[in-house]
Amino acid sequence: MNVLQINSSIFTDGGQSTRLATDFVERWTQNHPDSQVTVRDFAAEEVPHLSAETFQAFLAKPEERNADQQAAVDYSDRLIAELHAADVVVLGLPMYNFGVPSQLKAYFDHVARAGITFKYTENGPVGLLGKQKVYVLAARGGKYQGTPRDTQTKYVTDFFNFLGITDVEFIYAEGLNMGDTPREQALSDAHKVIDQIAA
Numbered sequence: 001m002n003v004l005q006i007n008s009s010i011f012t013d014g015g016q017s018t019r020l021a022t023d024f025v026e027r028w029t030q031n032h033p034d035s036q037v038t039v040r041d042f043a044a045e046e047v048p049h050l051s052a053e054t055f056q057a058f059l060a061k062p063e064e065r066n067a068d069q070q071a072a073v074d075y076s077d078r079l080i081a082e083l084h085a086a087d088v089v090v091l092g093l094p095m096y097n098f099g100v101p102s103q104l105k106a107y108f109d110h111v112a113r114a115g116i117t118f119k120y121t122e123n124g125p126v127g128l129l130g131k132q133k134v135y136v137l138a139a140r141g142g143k144y145q146g147t148p149r150d151t152q153t154k155y156v157t158d159f160f161n162f163l164g165i166t167d168v169e170f171i172y173a174e175g176l177n178m179g180d181t182p183r184e185q186a187l188s189d190a191h192k193v194i195d196q197i198a199a
């Protein structure tokens, strides 16, 4: 079983979302010893923002790409191959300024490729991935779950759905900046859920 861990906290291994994702993967691999784990950390390894040049490279015919365009496509292809190969995706998701980290948005921009991860049809776009199960470890300073201000959950779910990945489950650690007791409680609750799910 292939497990892809994606970390997007600016604090890399010190981020709460990264710690929760790492804890999830550790529990998962204890209970699924056949797992092959790949880790991407988009603060440690900077994923470039999508540019017009890169987008043009995605659209260009392979034989017409210049060296820079080929390098941009190669990078995107590698990210897509990892996602394609994954059976389980474990995403560390911090909330920054009411949204996802810009690093994660940049990653999404590199894996949404027409004709490769989705296609347009007469009935609208159709995702071309789908076997993956996504677990999202969502770390937040405040509390938003179940309220209209939680645009993150809908956005991340919609994005994976767009690629055909419909099995997306969130584990929340909220209120992390609301004092020591709420933080400890939230992390403890999240770890209990991880223990249940990753068993």
Ligand SMILES: Cc1cc2nc3c(=O)[nH]c(=O)nc-3n(C[C@H](O)[C@H](O)[C@H](O)COP(=O)(O)O)c2cc1C
Pocket (backbone or CB within 6 Å): 009, 010, 011, 014, 015, 016, 017, 018, 093, 094, 095, 096, 097, 098, 099, 139, 140, 141, 142, 143, 176, 177
């Ligand atoms: C730049 C920045 C912006 C933040 N914006 C929000 C926010 O909009 N809402 C919120 O609830 N918490 C916010 N927080 C708190 C984080 O969600 C919280 O610290 C969480 O642990 C971040 O995940 P991480 O530790 O994995 O990076 C912000 C933190 C930072 C550093």
